[in-house]
Amino acid sequence: MSDYEHYEALVVGAGPGGAAAAATFANYGIETLVLERGVEAGSKNVSGGLIYAEESAPYTIDDLFPGFREAAAERPITKYRIHNIAGDKVESFDLTDLHEHDTEWSDSVLRRKMDSWLEDRVHERTRETGGGLLTGVHVNGLLREEGRIVGVTLDELDPITADIIVAADGVNSELARDAGLMDWDEPDEWFQGVKAVVDMPEDAIADRFDVADDEGAAHLFSGDLFEGVRGGGFLYTNRDTLSLGTVFHLDSLVAEEAEPHQLLDALLTHPLLAQWLGDDYTELEYSAKLVPDSKKVALREPHFGRLLLVGDAAGQMQAQGPIIKGMNHAVTAGALAAESYAQAKSRNEPEKAGTRYARKLRSEGVMKKLRPRGYELLRGVAEDDGVTDVVDTVLTSAVGRAGIRALSGRLERLYNVPTLSALMPDTRTPYVTLPTVIAEELGTRVRDQSSVTPPDLEARIGGLTYDTDIGNPHITLRDESYEASGAAVAACPVSAVDFGGGCYREEVVRTNGSEERVVSLDTQPCVECGTCAVVADTEWTHPRGDKGVEFKWG
């Protein structure tokens, strides 16, 4: 083998998955190097976010990082409600039971604070093994020798080899793609999450959400406020900020040609939110990121040779009805991956780390959560367009409405059944039709008026911090025709039809009397969400280390 720099274990990405893997390697005394592209861990990351510690999980974040909740999290979430909305009519259900099912605790988090806290711990612990954590380095591919994966290549450093490589590089994992384990082709395998962090003093939070110092609230929103796009909204209380956002099925977003920032605004300006947002709306940050749908993309065998995939990189992001669980599974998977290697190595069969890891994901019950069997069985029927049409027609008919009214007393309980929420089909029925009918039939009118004026897209982009890699765009268009890449003009969260300051723009080119619709791309305002990797025909990579957008909150 050539004389490359070598570490026993390499972890790519310092999100929750990478941090858990690295801490576990360090616990086994394995020399571990962690590589993170952001200026600081968390500077590239976005989540809603509630991090769960599941009772059934073999590893939780505070197992691996004692003191996590006190130092890195915002508030324990003690109230959990869903609001079914139709116009200004709202019917709210308490979902605290569902939220607390299999939950040891659940805290709201902001990723810059959380991940940078983890970064310091991870560096300290891996440094003792002879490795450490480096930021500002972008891993751009796998290093192979005689066809076998032996290490990684980077923009900033010479190639590095390792005995085991953990790809914890999140959604749009360049390593998963390089290994041929993930393609970015099907919009229906992804959600797009868009988020605003909003300033709010602690006493205002206590007042408006009726929470004590060690309490927090989560509110979810579904119904007709999103122009029929499948998905929903969320509001979580942090210590002295709020996290508000939307999560939509990417295929639905594309089909409806919806503008993500406008959907977010529809939530922010809904009269229901006036009671919480008041009239002093100050948005601190606008952000977005793709979210994999584990039901469709969670890899059953997330490994290839020395490469083990964990977290979003392996599609391990569970949408359990309205509850989004990605961070906790990334933590579990990261720890299991590292543990699998340590055990395989002690049996003198390190090459079996991958199969061992996949087995653990099954035996520890992780796979069952990520890909519920019932969903697979139901999916064929429930996600059939014809069936959806029939169900929706019945639901919206007099009969269906009568049924909803008859169920009224029990609906809240039904929403709280974990197995039902795990099986929710990806159709407009549970996201749009059902909540709308519930609100119409059972809801009460909201009398508040919203005085929130969200910033426009230009102001939102202007509020972000960028270190642009001038002359070195990280995304290029492979096909600039409107047919191939036009969907990105609306779907890109920092672009919009008729907005000149975004990434994607539609242009009309005249050649020899004929007109052609094409799109152009300027990556300067890009928030690296990954949407156009899926909905447009691009050559998509992340920017070089330290470059691109830097989230201060996440």
Add this chain to the structure above:
Amino acid sequence: MHMVVLTKGVPDFREGQVSFDEDGHLERGKTPTVMNPNDRFALEAALQTRIRHGGRVSVMSMGPPGYKEVLREAMETVYADDLHLVSDREMAAADTWATAITLSAGIETLGEPDVVFAGFKTADGETGHTGPQTNWCLDMPLVTHVISLDIDEAEGTLRAKRLVEGDIEEIETVETELPAFVVADPEFEPSYRTAGERLTLKDLREETRARAENYEEHLTVRDHADINVDPDYIGLDGSPTIVSSVDPIPKAPAEREATMVDPEDTGAMQDVLGAMQSAVGDDAGDAAAAGGD
């Protein structure tokens, strides 16, 4: 490897820090002293050598006792293992010649360093002489305008990329034996291509921040006797340069008047265009209009 870096304190010329009297003379008392900004590159070059090859970085300055702060700044902003201030009244009012004699004597008290680094020009004196003159006393191979550096410890050689005539377009690579004297150019870029180097860098930065807080524990102050120089050869007495007078640079007369125009105001913009056309002559305006078709 033992590296010595030379650094000097200069007035902080940044807006808001610097203070001038009515005659345009610098008010030294009111202007804080900081590390000469260009010396950062010399420190970076020494740190790169330290990280790649191990050893120690000594930072030296000649100047009044207040320069301790400058040395602390050097330790904090880049890196230093130990700090050395050469200071006494006999050294005051030195020109570059006397400074060079003093510094070279100071360096010799530290033993036989493998590489001595100086910065390119200071922000006040701006002669750029001190490095080369110091080396004239030390008599080592001299490489100036260095933008990148590689050392082969086994061979005992130093290979550097340098700007020819200070021109970014023209770069030559030179090789010399160690020990050597290097003047780092402001274009100098340290390069760390292995994870190991970057981890060491991170360790040192961490360490250095803590050490800078107790920098005086790492500081040695020496006077002319300590470095064994004859007072006749240093300070004012040792300086052949005579400054006959200092003239303030006259301010450029403000002959032009500026008017603010709102770009949205089409009428006013028409006037601007008209003024521009009459300034360049109507012919030019017509030509531009024709070219625009």
